[in-house]
Structures are given as structure tokens and as C-alpha cells.
Amino acid sequence: MAETDADVASTGPVETQQGTAPGVDVEGWTCPMPLRDHDRIVAGHGGGGKLSAELIEHLFLPAFGPAANGATPTDAATLELGSSRVAFSTDSFVVDPLFFPGGNIGDLAINGTVNDVAMLGAIPLALSTAFILEEGLELAVLGRVVQTMGRAATAAGVQLVTGDTKVTDTGDGSGLTVTTTGVGLIPDRVELAPGRIRPGDKVILSGQIGDHGIAVMSVREGLQFGTDIASDSAPLAGLVAAMLGTAAGPGVVHCLRDATRGGMAASLCELATSAGVGISYVERSVPVAEPVRSACSFLGLDPIHVANEGKLVAFVDPDAAEEVLDAMRDHELGHQAAIIGEVVDDHPGIVVARTGIGATRVVDLPLGEQLPRIC
Amino acid sequence: MAETDADVASTGPVETQQGTAPGVDVEGWTCPMPLRDHDRIVAGHGGGGKLSAELIEHLFLPAFGPAANGATPTDAATLELGSSRVAFSTDSFVVDPLFFPGGNIGDLAINGTVNDVAMLGAIPLALSTAFILEEGLELAVLGRVVQTMGRAATAAGVQLVTGDTKVTDTGDGSGLTVTTTGVGLIPDRVELAPGRIRPGDKVILSGQIGDHGIAVMSVREGLQFGTDIASDSAPLAGLVAAMLGTAAGPGVVHCLRDATRGGMAASLCELATSAGVGISYVERSVPVAEPVRSACSFLGLDPIHVANEGKLVAFVDPDAAEEVLDAMRDHELGHQAAIIGEVVDDHPGIVVARTGIGATRVVDLPLGEQLPRIC
Numbered sequence: 001m002a003e004t005d006a007d008v009a010s011t012g013p014v015e016t017q018q019g020t021a022p023g024v025d026v027e028g029w030t031c032p033m034p035l036r037d038h039d040r041i042v043a044g045h046g047g048g049g050k051l052s053a054e055l056i057e058h059l060f061l062p063a064f065g066p067a068a069n070g071a072t073p074t075d076a077a078t079l080e081l082g083s084s085r086v087a088f089s090t091d092s093f094v095v096d097p098l099f100f101p102g103g104n105i106g107d108l109a110i111n112g113t114v115n116d117v118a119m120l121g122a123i124p125l126a127l128s129t130a131f132i133l134e135e136g137l138e139l140a141v142l143g144r145v146v147q148t149m150g151r152a153a154t155a156a157g158v159q160l161v162t163g164d165t166k167v168t169d170t171g172d173g174s175g176l177t178v179t180t181t182g183v184g185l186i187p188d189r190v191e192l193a194p195g196r197i198r199p200g201d202k203v204i205l206s207g208q209i210g211d212h213g214i215a216v217m218s219v220r221e222g223l224q225f226g227t228d229i230a231s232d233s234a235p236l237a238g239l240v241a242a243m244l245g246t247a248a249g250p251g252v253v254h255c256l257r258d259a260t261r262g263g264m265a266a267s268l269c270e271l272a273t274s275a276g277v278g279i280s281y282v283e284r285s286v287p288v289a290e291p292v293r294s295a296c297s298f299l300g301l302d303p304i305h306v307a308n309e310g311k312l313v314a315f316v317d318p319d320a321a322e323e324v325l326d327a328m329r330d331h332e333l334g335h336q337a338a339i340i341g342e343v344v345d346d347h348p349g350i351v352v353a354r355t356g357i358g359a360t361r362v363v364d365l366p367l368g369e370q371l372p373r374i375c
Numbered sequence: 376m377a378e379t380d381a382d383v384a385s386t387g388p389v390e391t392q393q394g395t396a397p398g399v400d401v402e403g404w405t406c407p408m409p410l411r412d413h414d415r416i417v418a419g420h421g422g423g424g425k426l427s428a429e430l431i432e433h434l435f436l437p438a439f440g441p442a443a444n445g446a447t448p449t450d451a452a453t454l455e456l457g458s459s460r461v462a463f464s465t466d467s468f469v470v471d472p473l474f475f476p477g478g479n480i481g482d483l484a485i486n487g488t489v490n491d492v493a494m495l496g497a498i499p500l501a502l503s504t505a506f507i508l509e510e511g512l513e514l515a516v517l518g519r520v521v522q523t524m525g526r527a528a529t530a531a532g533v534q535l536v537t538g539d540t541k542v543t544d545t546g547d548g549s550g551l552t553v554t555t556t557g558v559g560l561i562p563d564r565v566e567l568a569p570g571r572i573r574p575g576d577k578v579i580l581s582g583q584i585g586d587h588g589i590a591v592m593s594v595r596e597g598l599q600f601g602t603d604i605a606s607d608s609a610p611l612a613g614l615v616a617a618m619l620g621t622a623a624g625p626g627v628v629h630c631l632r633d634a635t636r637g638g639m640a641a642s643l644c645e646l647a648t649s650a651g652v653g654i655s656y657v658e659r660s661v662p663v664a665e666p667v668r669s670a671c672s673f674l675g676l677d678p679i680h681v682a683n684e685g686k687l688v689a690f691v692d693p694d695a696a697e698e699v700l701d702a703m704r705d706h707e708l709g710h711q712a713a714i715i716g717e718v719v720d721d722h723p724g725i726v727v728a729r730t731g732i733g734a735t736r737v738v739d740l741p742l743g744e745q746l747p748r749i750c
Contacts, residue, residue, distance in 0.1 A: 041512040046542030055540060059514065063521035067528035067535045077536035079501050081560050082459030090503035090556055094541045126454050128465035130554045132507070137416040139434065146438035153442035160442045161452035164554075165430060166469045167421030168748065170546050177543075179505045181465055181556035185456050373543065 044368020046094075048261030051368050075257075076116045078186065085186040087122035089113055092179040096373040098145065101215045102230025105178060106148030108309055108375055111235045113180040114156045115258040118237040119312065121192045121244055122184030124156060129163040129180055136173025145176060156235035158182065184237075189250050196254040197275040201343040202321035204314040206239060206328060207232070207336040208287040209264050213306035214295045216374050229291050234310030239333045243314065246327045252320035258312045260375055262366055265304040267313050268351045269365040279351045280360070281341025304353075305366050307374045315343060419743020421469075423636030426743050450632075451491045453561065460561040462497035464488055467554040471748040473520065476590045477605025480553060481523030483684055483750055486610045488555040489531045490633040493612040494687065496567045496619055497559030499531060504538040504555055511548025520551060531610035533557065559612075564625050571629040572650040576718040577696035579689040581614060581703060582607070582711040583662040584639050588681035589670045591749050604666050609685030614708045618689065621702045627695035633687045636750055637741055640679040642688050643726045644740040654726045655735070656716025679728075680741050682749045690718060 044051035061068050076089035091112045095105040110127065117124040129149065133142065153160050168175070211232040218229065236258060244250040255275070257267040264286070272279045288296075288303045296303050310333060316324045321339060328334030341354075351363040419426035436443050451464035466487045470480040485502065492499040504524065508517065528535050543550070586607040593604065611633060619625040630650070634642040639661070647654045663671075663678045671678050685708060691699045696714060703709030716729075726738040 039514055040548070041508045041510055041514065041517065041542055043510055043542050043544060046508065046540050052540060059518055060521055060538070060540075063518055064525035064535050065522075065529065067525045067533070069534050069536075074537060075539075077501065077503075079536065079558065081456060081461055081500065081558065084457030084459040084461075086456055086459075086461070086558070088501060088503060088558060089537055090505045090554070091539045092505040092507050092541045092554065094507060094543050125456065126452065126463060128452075128463065128556055130465045130467040130556075132467050132469060132552055132554075133416045133421065135416055135418055139414055139416065142416065143434055143438055146435055147440075150439035150442045154440065158442070159444050160439050161444075161454065162449060162464055163435070164466045165421050165427060165435075166467045166552075166748075167416055167418050168469050168552075169418060170550060172545075173415070175545060177507055177541075177552075179465070179467065179507075179539075179554035179556075181503055181505075181554075183454065183456065183461070183463060183558065373541075 042368070043372040047366070047369025047372065048266055049366040049368050053365070076120050078120060087117045087120040087184045087186055089116035090179060090181040091116065092177060093375060094177050094373050095216065095375060097219055098141065098176060100219050100231060103233045104145055104148050105176065106145040107152040107233045109178045109180045110149050110152035110156060110158070111233050111309060112260065112375060113182040114158060114235045114237055117182040117184040118240045119192065119256045119258055120186055121190035121240060121250065121256070122186045124158045124182050124184040124237050126159050126161045127153060127180050127182045129160055129178060131163070131165045132177045133165065133167050134171040134173050134175035135167055135169045137176055142176065152235070156237060190244060192253060192255050194255050194271050194274040197271065197277055197315045197343055198254065199277060199343050199345045200318050201254055201315040202318050202339050203279060203281055203341040203343065204316055204321065204325055204328065205264065205286060205338055205340045206312045206314070206334050208289050208292070209259065209308050209311055210288055210292040210296060210303035210306035212309040213263070213371055213374055214292045217299070217371055218295070229289065229295070232308055232310035234333050236310060236312055236333060239312070239328060239331045242327045242331045243324050246320070246323050248320035248323050252317040253314060253324060254317065255315040256312050259308045261307055261369060263303070263305040263307055264311070264313060265351070265363050266365055269363065271315070272351050273349045276348050278344040278347040278349070279341060280344050280354065282354045284356055285338055285340040287336050287338060304363065307371070309375065417743070418747040422741070422744025422747065423641055424741040424743050428740070451495050453495060462492045462495040462559045462561055464491035465554060465556040466491065467552060468750060469552050469748050470591065470750060472594055473516065473551060475594050475606060478608045479520055479523050480551065481520040482527040482608045484553045484555045485524050485527035485531060486608050486684060487635065487750060488557040489533060489610045489612055492557040492559040493615045494567065494631045494633055495561055496565035496615060496625065496631070497561045498616070499533045499557050499559040499612050501534050501536045502528060502555050502557045504535055504553060506538070506540045507552045508540065508542050509546040509548050509550035510542055510544045512551055517551065527610070531612060565619060567628060567630050569630055569646050569649040572646065572652055572690045572718055573629065574652060574718050574720045575693050576629055576690045577693050577714050578654060578656055578716040578718065579691055579696065579700055579703065580639065580661060580713055580715045581687045581689070581709050583664050583667070584634065584683055584686055585663055585667040585671060585678035585681035587684040588638070588746055588749055589667045592674070592746055593670070604664065604670070607683055607685035609708050611685065611687055611708060614687070614703060614706045617702045617706045618699050621695070621698050623695035623698050627692040628689060628699060629692065630690040631687050634683045636682055636744060638678070638680040638682055639686070639688060640726070640738050641740055644738065646690070647726050648724045651723050653719040653722040653724070654716060655719050655729065657729045659731055660713055660715040662711050662713060679738065682746070684750065693717070
């Protein structure tokens with residue numbers, strides 16, 4: 001498994017970031033490598049980190065031109081279709097191996113897109129499924145994946161309404177990738193967007209992080225280290241509905257983001273940038289299962305950068321944060337929800353973690369991904 | 376390039392189809408090979424022919440279970456979202472080579488999905504784009520494809536609103552696949568569906584067939600035969616709007632289908648089956664460019680099975696067929712539109728072609744595809 005992103009990181013110049021707020025610890029800050037220094041795709045371009053962001057900014061947006069309407073593409077878009085507000089999101093899945101503890105590429109593909117739609121507060125309704133299969137793939141493998149997709153869709157309350165299948169003659173016959181696209185209806189009064197995040201907002205994390213990444217890693221060739229960690233893949237639309245349905249009303253929830261590729265850190269960094277706010281959280285408030293913490297320690301990873309498939313971060317009005325937190329803890333996918341930090345006026349665009357010894361450190365968007373082909 | 380579908384066809388038993396109407400010529404009829412005789416994916420499973428249909432019927436639908444709602448997935452679905460009727464469609468593109476006369480994978484991906492949405496009479500509004508790239512792909516290649524997508528989207532009047540990029544470490548570094556999913560708004564009074572096709576309806580073809588398939592084939596390794604045929608890739612939403620906008624009203628157009636994988640023959644066969652009607656057309660009425668006819672003759676192909684990317688077949692009330700035809704001919708993408716046949720009471724589910732010498736032959740859904748990786 002090529003860890004190209006790590007190679008790239010080690011060859012990149014390390015510079016002090018310009019324009020950071022005074023007093024911010026810039027240790028470990030990596031200067032994003034300009035796209036023009038690459039002439040080929042590397043693994044990190046698909047990792048949801050800086051290289052992905054650069055590919056969007058320097059290649060996709062200029063090349064799409066007016067068709068992209070100048071907007072930075074996000075995980076999900078809001079469309080005005082007639083009198084309806086519709087959430088619309090797509091994701092491709094290139095997981096290796098296809099099957100891992102707690103799930104397979106099938107439930108990832110359903111839950112991943114359901115969750116992107118749910119993060120806009122929408123009720124997911126319908127999904128499309130587009131498969132690219134390699135010649136020689138065993139039908140039994142495809143059948144197991146598709147069966148899992150059917151069950152996951154039923155569990156998430158979405159219909160699989162249209163699809164496509166293509167076959168390639170490249171590869172070794174084990175390849176199965178799937179792209180799911182979802183639509184959902186955004187209820188009246190619900191408006192979730194980075195632009196609604198305000199200083200003072202509480203940051204709530206819905207549960208323990210790192211399970212999915214470590215579950216996949218545990219079955220990767222050469223990385224077996226015997227853990228009983230299972231992927232946390234789950235549909236979050238029900239949890240979101242519970243959060244929006246408190247007596248405080250949906251308006252107190254300002255923004256949601258599921259913490260997938262790049263982990264919780266990537267979600268917080270992206271939102272700090274797009275909302276133009278600082279985010280500060282307390283490291284010891286972040287729930288991490290002990291086996292995940294051990295595996296991360298063994299592998300030299302930070303759990304905040306490891307992928308999840310059933311966790312979200314929420315930005316909530318401080319006056320209603322406890323009420324929303326209670327609603328989350330009453331839901332089966334939010335038992336371990338915790339307020340981990342808050343939005344601050346200082347250091348806009350920067351995420352800082354307060355460590356156990358009272359220091360703060362800057363949390364940076366990873367360059368690529370710690371583990372390719374994870375979702 | 377593996378032509379696995381041809382191998383499969385040659386090993387399949389040739390039997391007389393049971394239950395065909397008396398008097399139908401069953402020469403050349405191939406018994407669909409049951410899925411249970413395969414245990415692995417072959418190229419034809421992605422070809423849009425019988426093998427694709429079997430994969431849907433015998434694997435996808437049973438495995439999806441209730442999530443598929445018992446409905447056979449089609450190229451595009453109609454969703455009721457609030458008070459809006461929305462067309463929703465997805466397609467993956469695995470074209471080899473990426474660039475060919477008249478276009479590249481980028482405009483195919485935009486136009487293909489725009490057209491699937493337009494075939495429901497919808498006005499295409501927004502598309503998502505999901506890329507799966509191989510490590511080592513030249514950014515310049517990606518850039519050219521993406522630029523083409525931007526121009527094609529602008530030409531088709533759609534916005535590219537959300538997307539995803541994943542990178543794989545398999546393959547030789549030349550791989551680029553893209554999945555586009557589109558949504559469009561279906562105007563009031565527009566209802567296009569196979570169930571509206573009636574005996575007596577005229578069958579209108581929007582222009583000459585086979586250009587795309589022959590254009591791609593002409594640049595395939597080992598298949599160069601020097602022709603100036605360019606792909607017909609084009610967005611058909613404007614042509615559809617012209618057809619629905621005649622004084623006769625949108626109701627006279629009963630059903631539309633773009634003739635892509637599997638060619639015009641696959642579109643007619645699928646609609647004859649799903650509408651439960653017979654279709655009869657006159658071979659010499661079908662426009663085919665002379666270089667395409669020559670190339671097909673040289674390769675032993677029938678143009679009716681060769682892929683198109685900018686042609687549709689329409690089923691229109693006979694009293695309004697001339698008016699709709701005139702509207703098509705006034706549109707730049709319909710100059711060569713022609714009434715090629717009609718829907719008949721006889722032989723439900725069967726398509727027959729009337730040949731130049733007055734005979735009729737049964738037109739069958741191809742088993743796989745004549746040319747893999749064409750769209």
C-alpha cells in the first residue's frame with residue numbers, strides 16, 4: 001500500500017505560516033506544497049487533506065470555470081428545486097480491503113452519502129449507486145457487498161432508485177469501486193452552514209474517534225496488530241433529527257460536519273477556515289477507545305487524524321448546548337457525545353488543542369492521508 | 376482490449392426463444408445466458424445488454440431487497456421532493472482511450488448524465504462529479520478532461536455543485552474514471568414514461584447513428600482504419616425542450632430514450648419489453664453516415680448496436696408526429712431526425728426491422744457490448 005502522502009510531506013519545505021495570529025504555536029506546521037510542484041497524481045490528492053484542497057483550488061475550480069459558479073465544492077450542496085430545498089452529495093469509495101471488522105465497502109458507501117446529506121439537516125430520501133467492477137471479480141463478492149448496501153439503505157430509510165454498472169479490464173480482478181449520490185429534503189427552518197458558526201458556539205463531538213481507520217488498518221496486509229476494534233460506520237440522519245428536534249428548535253444548531261477522511265482534525269480545520277473563526281478544544285475531552293489509543297501510539301498516529309464513518313462534530317448555540325447534548329446522549333449513536341471545545345474570536349482559521357499540561361498546540365489539516373483507500 | 380462478451384456469446388447455447396409471436400423471424404436469436412452460469416464478472420456485465428439486465432435482475436435487485444422497492448432501476452428516476460418532481464440519474468464513465476475524435480471522457484460524462492435527466496423531460500440543473508484517479512496520472516491529462524467538463528456543463532446549462540476525488544494505487548497510472556450524477560426539475564404537464572407508449576405511436580430517431588462508437592474504435596490500438604468520424608457527444612436537453620414545446624403540447628410526446636451503450640437496438644428492445652408493445656421500423660429510414668456504414672461493414676458490426684452519445688428515440692402520438700419532427704429538424708441537434716417506424720399491437724416485447732427486400736427480422740438486445748469501455 002503506497003503511503004505516497006508521507007513521502008511528499010517529507011520532501012516539502014517546512015516554513016512558518018504567514019499571517020497566523022500572534023501567540024499561536026506553529027511547531028509542526030507544514031507549508032502546503034503548491035500544486036505546480038507536482039505533475040502527477042499522488043495518493044494524498046485523494047486524502048481529504050491539503051493536497052485535496054489544492055487540487056480543488058488550483059485544478060478543478062479554474063478548469064470547471066463558470067460551471068462551478070466560483071463556489072468551492074463541498075461535501076454536499078443545497079439546491080433550490082422548485083419550492084423545495086434539496087441536499088445533494090456524492091462520494092466514491094475505494095476501500096482496501098473490501099471487507100473489514102464492522103462492515104464492508106457497501107455500508108460505507110450508503111452511510112457515507114447518507115451522512116453527507118444529513119449534515120445539511122436534510123432527511124435523506126434516495127440514493128443512486130454506480131459500480132465500476134474489474135473483469136474477473138467474483139459475483140459472490142459483489143453479491144455480499146450489494147446485500148450489505150441494501151440492508152444499510154433500509155436501516156437509513158433511503159431508497160436505491162437508479163444506478164449504473166461498468167466493467168474495466170484493468171487490474172487483477174479484485175477491484176470494486178462504488179459511487180453513491182444522495183438527495184434529501186431540507187425541512188423548513190433548518191439551515192446548517194459554516195457561515196452560521198459564531199464565536200462562543202460550543203463544539204460537540206458525537207462519540208469516540210478513530211475506530212474506522214484502525215479497523216481497516218488492522219486487516220491491511222502487514223499491519224495486523226490484533227484488536228477488536230470495529231468500524232463505526234453508521235447512518236447519522238436519526239441522530240441529526242434528534243439534535244434538530246429539541247425544544248430549543250433547529251436554529252440553535254449552526255453547523256454539522258461528519259468527521260471522515262482526515263479525521264476530526266480535518267473537519268475542524270476546514271470549518272475554522274471556511275467560517276473564518278478560531279476553534280479551541282480540550283484534548284482530554286475527546287473520547288478515544290483504549291485499543292484505538294494503543295494502536296495509534298504503536299503506529300505513530302494521532303487519533304484526531306484517523307478516519308471515522310459514524311461521527312459528527314456540531315457547532316451549537318452555547319445557551320442550548322446542554323439541551324442538544326442531552327438529546328444526542330439519548331440517541332443510540334450519541335451515548336458518548338461530549339462538549340469538547342468552543343469557537344473563539346482569536347486566531348481565525350486556526351484550530352488549537354489544549355493539552356493535558358495546560359499548553360496549546362496548533363492542529364493542522366494533514367497534507368494527504370495517513371492511510372490511503374480507507375473510504 | 377478484452378472482448379469477453381463476444382467469447383461468452385460464442386459459448387452460449389443458441390435456442391429458439393419461447394413464447395415469441397407467430398410469424399416472427401427468430402433467426403439469430405440468442406438465449407440469454409443465466410447469471411448462475413457465471414461466477415465472475417465479465418466485460419459484458421457492463422455493456423448495457425442482456426448480461427447487464429441479468430446482473431440487475433438476478434443480483435442487484437434481490438440483494439438490494441426492500442431498499443430497491445421492487446422497481447427495476449432505470450437510467451433515471453423520478454423523485455417527489457416536497458412539491459417538486461425531480462429527475463435523478465447517475466453514470467460512471469470508463470472510456471478507453473480518454474481522448475478520441477470529437478471529444479473526451481469529460482464531455483461524455485457531462486452530456487451522458489444531462490441526457491439521462493433530459494429523457495424524463497426534466498430541465499437539468501446541477502451535477503455532481505466523482506473522480507477515481509490512479510496514482511501517477513498526469514495532472515495535465517486530468518486538467519484537460521476537467522476543462523472539457525466545465526465547458527460541456529456551461530453549454531448544457533448545468534452547474535457542477537459538489538464532488539469527490541479518490542486515488543487508487545492499482546493500475547498503470549493512466550486510469551481516470553468519473554461518475555456524474557444529475558438532478559433536474561420536471562415541468563408541470565410533462566410525463567414521459569415507457570408506460571405511456573401506445574400502439575400507433577410513431578418512432579422518431581433524432582439523427583444518424585453509430586458515430587460515437589466508431590469514433591472511439593477508430594483510435595483504439597490495432598483498430599485504426601482512418602475515418603474522419605467524430606463522436607456525436609452532445610447535450611440533448613435543448614432538443615427535448617423544443618419537442619415538448621410545440622403547439623400540440625408536451626403530452627403528445629410519450630417517451631424518450633437516449634441511444635447510448637448497446638446502440639439504438641438496445642433502446643428499442645428495452646422499451647418494447649418494459650412497455651409491453653411491439654416495435655417495427657424500416658431499416659432504410661435509419662440515417663447512418665457513409666464512413667460509419669463502411670467501418671461497420673469492415674468490422675462485421677451492425678450500426679444499430681453501436682453506441683451514440685447525442686441521439687434519442689422518441690415515441691410520439693401519431694397525430695402530432697409531423698409537428699414534433701418539424702420542431703426537431705429546426706434544432707441544430709435534430710436536422711436529420713426521421714420517423715423510422717411505429718409501435719404495433721403484434722409481437723409485444725419484440726422489435727422487428729423491415730429490410731430493403733421487404734423481409735422482416737427480429738432485432739435483439741445484444742448479450743454484452745460490441746466494444747467495451749466506450750462510455
